[in-house]
Amino acid sequence: MTQEQRPTRTGLDWPRAQTFLAQERARFHEAHPRSAALAARARDHLLFGVPLHWMNDWGTPFALHVDHASGAQVIDVDGHTLVDFCLGDTGAMFGHSPTPVAEAVARQATRGFTTMLATEDAAVVGEQLAQRFGLPVWQFAMSATDANRYIVRWLRAATGRKKILVFNGCYHGTIEDVFVDLVDGRPVQRESLLGQVHNLLDATVVVEFNDLAALDATLAGGDVACVLAEPVMTNIGMVLPEPGFWAEAQKIIRRHGTLLVMDETHTISTGPGGYAHAHGIAADALVLGKPVGGGVPCAVYGMSAELAARAEKAKREAPPGHSGIGTTLTGNMLAMAAMRAALTEVMTPAAYEHMLALAQRLAAGLREVIARHGLPWCVTQVGARTEFQFCPAPPKTGSEADRILDGELEHLIHLGLLNRGVMITPFHNMMLVCPQTSDEHVAQLIGALDEVLTQITQKA
Template sequence: MPTDSGVDRARLAALFARERSSFAARRPRSAAAHAGADHLFGRVPMTWMNKNAAGFPIYAASARGARLTDLDGHTYVDFCLGDTGAMAGHSPAPVVEAVTRQLADAGGATTMLPTEDAAWVGAELARRFGLPYWSFALTATDANRWAIRLLRAVSGRPKILVNSYCYHGSVDESLIVVGPDGHGMSREGNVGAPTDVTTTSRVAEFNDLAGLERELAHGDVAAVLMEPALTNIGIVLPAPGYLAGVRELTRRYGTYLMNDETHTFSAGPGGATAAWGLEPDVLTIGKSIAGGIPIGAYGLSASLADALTARADLDLVDMGGVGGTLAGNPVSLAAARATLESVLTEEAFAGMIATAAEFATGVRKLIESARLPWSVAQLGARVEYRFADPAPVNGTESAASADPELEDFLHVYLANRGILLTPFHNMALMSPATTLDDVARHHEVFAEALAELTGPA
């Protein structure tokens, strides 16, 4: 818990208990579905679905655009959007049409053969992000893993450097943080690590160029894998000159730069890479580019692609460790083409970012009116409010500013009144279907929550 989130803890505890009780009473069908899932590990399809604030998860019955309806008939304005996976909105019509056509008319969910959609998507990703060569996976986690193998091979160096409290899926090398002594240590809760993470990875704080250079000076780092802005620990934006400094240092020390844009794609149609003029050697992305259909992708610079194809000793075709049978399947690529061509367009991003700006401005005003020591960060179509002011400047500060009880209270309070936020943090994402009325509804409920937290007893 932070030293001071600006709220009375006893009042918070009482309000939280009230909201959890109301949540359970109004969702008997979700509660029963959860109680009856005896053969699911953790009673959920994937254990992270137990990251919820109310004791059991909401069970979805349907979703369309920026709306989700649960088993008990409650409809929500969905600012979670599958934690970015549904940034295009739920079941956008062009994606539904493309996937249906592929399955019903073209026939075949997986063939282990290329389709023309794959070449179109590769060309579009090259246009948007500036990297000329692309390959596909089923998740961004896999894209990161495969790209890491390529960079270790071509550089001859063993280690990967990440930022403390970064998010790159379940990539083993990323589960390292800066410890109290300033050195790298395994992130708390790291499950079944194949080896001590300090043998595979180095770590530096985000926004710390001196710390980055100190680690790169060892000469054993194949690549810096980073988000252009931290996201999953709470949005931490780069300080002026920081990203340019990272690029200069990686070039100086002969280290590849790998940008993970899975979440920072919210910055614009070409992600933070295009919005901020970045020049990575590798770019990875996933989730949203196929409208919610599983996909991952990684792009390579021309020089890196040439270096890899020149290595006859690397098995890039059969069992070399950089592929999966279902990767690049025609359904994923049909969905990606429809999403990029017709849904997450430049025009759509302009509207999403403008809507997010309205969200950020309104939340900031409400926090200021309540005299709370919180802050707001915006990353394109993504907005987050933090329980710290000034906002954290690195991952360790961001982790320290967390207030799980306060966060959970706000999530349940909002859900009880028809608003969904990302369960992992206080993040709201705008889709092309999100409206200013949706934003206004969030602000109305958020204002009520703050009034109950800070008003007269």
């Protein structure tokens, strides 16, 4: 199969696309001399030349460097203003530096950052989380990765079962346990996982999303502590639950004595209480990272009263010493102040009302421009989160979603958008709107995508 014959490139003129890519790379070079200089400087002392190697995944010739960000915009060090539909890959889902969070952090900055002691903010945050998500007992972490790691430890301790179940192609941060995939129907440890020394297959089982029969069969052994899942898969491209999937899956999970953990870090885009609350999924535990502090590093995880009692019992009966759960910065004063402001003043019904309506207009605009260029692509929306995928209908499993990923095509499109003043997430084609995103911003994105597709599609 030639590059042009890949299914994801149906309707494209790939030689023209390569010419376009060369032109866009040259254009980026010319327009970003300060970013180029900083990238060269950083290569001397930063691994891969960036603070985190993912920062090289944008498809740019060198790392784009930001000067500041506010609301729905990022201003780079060369003075270009970019309309931001990436929003820190959900971390800034409610805009960069939302005013209530910025003011709360500024106040707390003169009152202490971390003491390993509780504050009034913690009590307020716990009340807000319980009211919003319907789970009464909460704990904190520095990232969703840590929150997932900690809840898995609590669940294993509470149930006496060591295994967890995940869905193929999932992503729950960098907790090692979830890096297991299905390849030709066979579970394998993900080859990209660096430095892993113990066999993940001993304690992690994996099935396809939307496969109820496989879920039932895999849980039948009675040795799985929990199913750890996003209610909608988001990090391999969007994979929506089939109608009735979660209703039946919950029955299966309960029947086998397994617990259900919903990772709402991305699907909090659905509404103030997340996707599970909106769609009647009664989880035993919930994890939320990234946006809960308005962009300040923090995360939360909640439990049912029954699970919390079992977790407390496990801790009391364990030998004294470190539980392997938590760090000295967990629940620090700065993060608690940020979360209080975000939950009470930023993540509001009014903010969601604006975001959801605008995301609908974005999805409609994407569908229109894709259809105008005759491309067999689909558009999927989960609340404020929208994505286009290189297939006619949304995939139903992680394996299907993986087959239509095309990193080269994604980066070509993303670079073209960047050069036209628009930024979307560098991983697949995800876009978020925030309270500060406007109709004009959406129109700019649609217009930029139209320009890019005009340059790379086949002409009659």
